[in-house]
Amino acid sequence: MSVMDKIRERLTPLAPQQLELIDDSHLHAGHAGARSGGGHYRLIIVSAAFSGKNTVTRHRLVYEALGDMMRNDIHALAIQARTPEEH
Template sequence: MTRQQRIEQALREAFPGDEAQVEDLSAQHHGHAGFDSLGSHFRLRIRSARFAGLAPLARHRLVYDALDPLLRQEVHSVTLDLRAP
């Protein structure tokens, strides 16, 4: 399973039934710090009712908690677009 697929799976588990898109931006960072051809830089777009009423930092924490093992060891950077429906 690729890193992108593992991210998608973790998001499905953390945000069941919600819209989540994962885009691998790693190729744009070739030659930069943290680049890994297996996937190191990602853009995540998530729409979840769980975000309603939460400040941006609280929304980010929910996503970081869901992806914690990957973010600690394998993924260099994520760009987040987190919205409530």
């Protein structure tokens, strides 16, 4: 299973109505994170789980769902976390 597939799978508990994941690792070739094996990703996720939560709390929910992937497989993750109403 690819890293991107694992990310999508781990985010399933947030019941995303939309999930767009972009691998930007190629833009960071030669960067220390690229050499260590961690990828650079952009995530756009729309979920009712974010309703009533501020940006920091939304990002924490994503980080918690990804767990150890944030230490091993992901070097950088840009997150846009929105509610269905905001989308």
